Amino acid sequence: MATLNDIAARLGISKSTVSKGLSNASDVSEDLRKKIMEVAAEMGYSGRRTQKRLCVLVENMGYTEPNQFGYELIAGFTQMASAEGWVVDAVPYTKERQVHETYRDFMARGGYQGAFLLGFSLVDPWMQGEFQTVQIPTVLYDNRIPENPFMASIGCDCRGGMEAAVRHLYGQGHRRIGLLFSALDSYIVKERYNAFFSAMEKCGLEVDQDLIGLGYYVAETTRKYLPKFVERGATAILCSDDSRALAAYTECCDRRLRVPEDVSIIGFDDLPISAYMNPPLTTIRQNRLALGKCGYYALSCLLNGVDIDSILLRAPLVVRGSTGPAGAQREAS
Amino acid sequence: MATLNDIAARLGISKSTVSKGLSNASDVSEDLRKKIMEVAAEMGYSGRRTQKRLCVLVENMGYTEPNQFGYELIAGFTQMASAEGWVVDAVPYTKERQVHETYRDFMARGGYQGAFLLGFSLVDPWMQGEFQTVQIPTVLYDNRIPENPFMASIGCDCRGGMEAAVRHLYGQGHRRIGLLFSALDSYIVKERYNAFFSAMEKCGLEVDQDLIGLGYYVAETTRKYLPKFVERGATAILCSDDSRALAAYTECCDRRLRVPEDVSIIGFDDLPISAYMNPPLTTIRQNRLALGKCGYYALSCLLNGVDIDSILLRAPLVVRGSTGPAGAQREAS
Numbered sequence: 001m002a003t004l005n006d007i008a009a010r011l012g013i014s015k016s017t018v019s020k021g022l023s024n025a026s027d028v029s030e031d032l033r034k035k036i037m038e039v040a041a042e043m044g045y046s047g048r049r050t051q052k053r054l055c056v057l058v059e060n061m062g063y064t065e066p067n068q069f070g071y072e073l074i075a076g077f078t079q080m081a082s083a084e085g086w087v088v089d090a091v092p093y094t095k096e097r098q099v100h101e102t103y104r105d106f107m108a109r110g111g112y113q114g115a116f117l118l119g120f121s122l123v124d125p126w127m128q129g130e131f132q133t134v135q136i137p138t139v140l141y142d143n144r145i146p147e148n149p150f151m152a153s154i155g156c157d158c159r160g161g162m163e164a165a166v167r168h169l170y171g172q173g174h175r176r177i178g179l180l181f182s183a184l185d186s187y188i189v190k191e192r193y194n195a196f197f198s199a200m201e202k203c204g205l206e207v208d209q210d211l212i213g214l215g216y217y218v219a220e221t222t223r224k225y226l227p228k229f230v231e232r233g234a235t236a237i238l239c240s241d242d243s244r245a246l247a248a249y250t251e252c253c254d255r256r257l258r259v260p261e262d263v264s265i266i267g268f269d270d271l272p273i274s275a276y277m278n279p280p281l282t283t284i285r286q287n288r289l290a291l292g293k294c295g296y297y298a299l300s301c302l303l304n305g306v307d308i309d310s311i312l313l314r315a316p317l318v319v320r321g322s323t324g325p326a327g328a329q330r331e332a333s
Numbered sequence: 334m335a336t337l338n339d340i341a342a343r344l345g346i347s348k349s350t351v352s353k354g355l356s357n358a359s360d361v362s363e364d365l366r367k368k369i370m371e372v373a374a375e376m377g378y379s380g381r382r383t384q385k386r387l388c389v390l391v392e393n394m395g396y397t398e399p400n401q402f403g404y405e406l407i408a409g410f411t412q413m414a415s416a417e418g419w420v421v422d423a424v425p426y427t428k429e430r431q432v433h434e435t436y437r438d439f440m441a442r443g444g445y446q447g448a449f450l451l452g453f454s455l456v457d458p459w460m461q462g463e464f465q466t467v468q469i470p471t472v473l474y475d476n477r478i479p480e481n482p483f484m485a486s487i488g489c490d491c492r493g494g495m496e497a498a499v500r501h502l503y504g505q506g507h508r509r510i511g512l513l514f515s516a517l518d519s520y521i522v523k524e525r526y527n528a529f530f531s532a533m534e535k536c537g538l539e540v541d542q543d544l545i546g547l548g549y550y551v552a553e554t555t556r557k558y559l560p561k562f563v564e565r566g567a568t569a570i571l572c573s574d575d576s577r578a579l580a581a582y583t584e585c586c587d588r589r590l591r592v593p594e595d596v597s598i599i600g601f602d603d604l605p606i607s608a609y610m611n612p613p614l615t616t617i618r619q620n621r622l623a624l625g626k627c628g629y630y631a632l633s634c635l636l637n638g639v640d641i642d643s644i645l646l647r648a649p650l651v652v653r654g655s656t657g658p659a660g661a662q663r664e665a666s
Contacts, residue, residue, distance in 0.1 A: 146493055149647055157642040160479055290639040297630060306623040307647040309490040314482055314640040 002043035010039055054081055054299065055112040056090045061119030063090065067272050069288070070118050073141065076292020077116050084300070098125040107136055114138065114303050116295045121186045137302035139295050142188035144310070152298040153310040154291060155188065158268075161284035161315030162195035163202060165238060165266050168282075168317055170203045173326035174236040174264065178211040178229035180222060180248060181240040189240055192268065196238060208232070222247040227255060230263060235326040242267035242274045245281055245322070260324035270318055279321030287313055335376035343372055387414055387632065388445040389423045394452030396423065400605050402621070403451050406474065409625020410449050417633070431458040440469055447471065447636055449628045454519045470635035472628050475521035477643070485631040486643040487624055488521065491601075494617035494648030495528035496535060498571060498599050501615075501650055503536045506659035507569040507597065511544040511562035513555060513581060514573040522573055525601065529571060541565070555580040560588060563596055568659040575600035575607045578614055578655070593657035603651055612654030620646055 004022075008015045013032075020028045021036035028036075056074050063070025078088045089110065103126050107115065114137035120127050122143075131138070131145050138151050145151040169177055179196055182189045200207050211234050213225025226248055229237060239245040245267030252259050259265055259279060267274060267283035274281040294311045301308040337355075341348045346365075353361045354369030361369075389407050396403025411421045422443065436459050440448065447470035453460050455476075464471070464478050471484050478484040502510055512529055515522045533540050544567050546558025559581055562570060572578040578600030585592050592598055592612060600607060600616035607614040627644045634641040 146490075149649070157479075160642065287640060290634070290641075293639070294634075294641070301623070301627075306626070307620060307649065308623075308627070309493065309645040309647045311644045312642040314642045316482070316640065 002040070002045040004045075006043060007036065007039050007045060010043070011035065051111065052086045053110065053112050054086045054088050055107070055110055055115045056088060057115050057117050057120075058090060058092050059094065059117075059119045059124060060121070063118070069269065069271065072288035073118060073292040073295070076289040076294075077296045078292075080293045080296035081299075095124055103130045103134055104136065114299050116292075116299060117141065117143070123185050137299060139299045139302070141291065141295060142186070144187055146309075149307050150302065152302055152308045154295050154298055155310075155312060156284075156286045156291070156315035157312045158188070158192045158284070158315055159195040159198065161268070161317060162192060162238075163199040164317035165284055166196070166199035166203050166205070168319060168323065169236045169238075169264065169266070169326075170205065172264070172323065175205060175326070176208065176211065176233045176235055177205065178225070178234035178237040179207075179213065180225055180229075180237050180244050181212070181214050182244070183214055183216040185216075192240055218243055218247045219250075222251045226251045230255075230257060234263065236264040236266070236323070238266050238268075240268055242269045242271045242281060242283055245274070245283065246277065249277060249322075259322050261328045264323040264326070266317075266323060275320065277322075282320045282323040283318055284315050285318050286315060335373070335378040337378075339376060340369065340372050340378060343376070344368065384444070385419045386443065386445050387419045387421050388440070388443055388448045389421060390448050390450050390453075391423060391425050392427065392450075392452045392457060393454070396451070402602065402604065405621035406451060406625040406628070409622040409627075410629045411625075413626045413629035414632075428457055436463045436467055437469065447632050449625075449632060450474065450476070456518050470632060472632045472635070474624065474628060475519070477520060479642075482640050483635065485635055485641045487627050487631055488643075488645060489617075489619045489624070489648035490645045491521070491525045491617070491648055492528040492531065494601070494650060495525060495571075496532040497650035498617055499529070499532035499536050499538070501652060501656065502569045502571075502597065502599070502659075503538065505597070505656065508538060508659070509541065509544065509566045509568055510538065511558070511567035511570040512540075512546065513558055513562075513570055513577050514545070514547050515577070516547055516549040518549075525573055551576055551580045552583075555584045559584045563588075563590060567596065569597040569599070569656070571599050571601075573601055575602045575604045575614060575616055578607075578616065579610065582610060582655075592655050594661045597656040597659070599650075599656060608653065610655075615653045615656040616651055617648050618651050619648060 004015045004018050008018045017028060018036055021033045022040060056077060058070055061070045062068030063074050065071060074090050081088050116139045118141050120140070120143055127143070131151060132147055135150050140151060140153050142155045144153045166177065181193060184190050184193060197207060210232055211229050213221055215221030222244060226237065237248060239248060245265050248265050249259060252263060257263055267281050270283045270285035274283050290313055294313065298308050298311050337348045337351050341351045350361060351369055354366045355373060389410060391403055394403045395401030396407050398404060407423050414421050449472045451474050453473070453476055460476070464484060465480055468483050473484060473486050475488045477486045499510065514526060517523050517526060530540060543565055544562050546554055548554030548557070555577060559570065570581060572581060578598050581598050582592060585596060590596055598614070600614050603616045603618035607616050623646055627646065631641050631644050
């Protein structure tokens with residue numbers, strides 16, 4: 001198959017000029033563009049513009065290692081998309097770049113027909129601006145833009161998961177439950193936060209504002225709040241994600257608090273490592289491989305003109321060793 | 334391919350005995366059953382028990398004519414399922430039969446591996462009982478059993494649709510909006526009812542309890558409430574479905590009220606006939622073909638062990654001739 005270099009050599013021009021000509025750039029004359037197109041067609045060039053291409057855009061989420069949250073999301077998505085002939089690129093993208101490039105330009109530049117977006121927060125420039133109206137089929141994981149019919153959502157039913165977690169703790173006698181959460185600048189953290197309140201209400205438990213700790217930085221927030229929670233009588237702590245639960249283990253270790261005898265801990269996500277923590281972490285599971293597959297399904301709906309709004313998976317509670325009866329401490333000592 | 338009759342002829346027994354033998358019925362001896370199975374295998378019989386079979390169970394919903402609500406739901410479902418080698422039966426089923434047969438028995442009798450359920454109400458025996466715990470992959474349209482991970486839901490985002498409808502009326506100057514709804518014995522009617530209240534609140538409008546009319550029987554309810562609504566100053570009426578909107582047209586005609594000059598009317602569903610009513614009906618659309626396809630997708634997730642909770646499609650407002658500016662009456666007369 002002919003390459004850009006082959007076309008450039010034949011025409012005696014640079015590769016970048018060929019590329020510009022093929023992508024309709026304005027700084028290539030109409031005559032030269034036509035010549036480039038003709039030679040490309042004659043030489044059988046089939047560039048990225050003729051491929052079916054999708055993009056997974058990742059903002060602030062690890063995805064290159066199997067233990068990172070995004071890994072299986074992308075694997076599931078790519079597995080389904082590849083089976084239907086799509087080429088998928090995973091592209092990390094920062095908040096800063098969003099200021100300098102529009103989403104539309106980014107997608108056009110890559111020749112992408114649709115995108116699956118991971119990890120964007122509510123304060124991201126594209127989230128606040130372009131996503132409200134842009135007409136590019138896009139699936140958001142754990143985000144929602146209800147105003148724009150080109151944007152579908154996928155995620156887990158965090159209400160069901162949170163309710164199962166609070167009921168589990170309630171059944172083990174816990175009444176004072178602390179909340180160790182990430183900052184409320186993301187759609188999904190807010191959802192989980194609200195889910196906690198409604199789960200507590202369903203169990204007839206009161207939320208004590210002194211048992212709520214929010215913050216962006218994992219270790220700092222944990223260090224600041226966990227000891228206070230225990231001092232104020234919390235016997236269990238619910239975390240917004242498994243990383244925070246891991247930090248809580250460390251903090252407990254430093255303070256000579258035993259998990260779960262002194263304090264029960266529940267995470268959210270079920271990262272691969274969570275089953276191997278000591279003790280193994282009780283957590284609310286997100287089936288990331290299935291979520292990635294559903295992400296592709298939702299995108300293929302949008303690409304085929306089906307107005308999909310959202311797909312939710314269940315988020316089951318996986319009970320392991322980090323939760324136990326409240327008051328086990330006193331009995332043990 | 335051998336048939337039941339071929340096997341019966343070879344063994345010199347009745348066709349029904351062969352059928353019983355193949356389906357493990359208790360009134361066929363173990364010896365005879367074995368003989369039947371052997372002959373069936375030898376003759377290459379591949380009966381329904383070896384087929385991939387799914388069922389669309391329909392309670393109280395028309396589906397045999399293109400203008401009926403269930404028609405495209407079943408068409409979309411069957412189209413997708415057939416492409417993957419499934420045989421699909423559409424089976425009407427009454428409340429009464431649910432008392433005399435369990436869901437498990439019904440499914441086993443038909444050799445079905447999963448089902449798509451249309452039209453069941455909250456007071457149906459299976460909804461109140463067996464569906465809470467049964468372990469058969471089942472997708473419910475416009476119903477939800479959050480406790481059972483074998484049950485997934487599909488439907489439309491009625492909150493988004495209702496909000497678009499109320500905003501549309503608000504934009505045309507309507508402030509007194511009546512609600513003509515079906516009885517609240519179904520999950521989805523309750524959802525739409527709640528969606529109305531939250532949409533009114535978002536628009537800063539107060540709900541007047543005197544402008545709410547609920548009832549199972551379409552014509553009677555409409556006759557009872559519509560004139561009262563207009564008397565009490567309602568300039569627009571929101572209906573829980575297009576059939577009710579059609580009844581409202583008839584009632585307006587009888588009372589010499591013009592649509593939309595005297596009263597604007599909005600339906601829900603967008604039945605095929607709604608575009609051809611006079612005037613064409615403004616309504617909240619449910620894309621039933623896409624819903625049927627998503628129903629199959631959700632079921633195939635469950636059949637493959639993916640814990641899907643729900644799929645929602647968008648419910649866009651389709652603006653036609655049955656809505657107009659409030660107060661057009663006075664200007665026109």
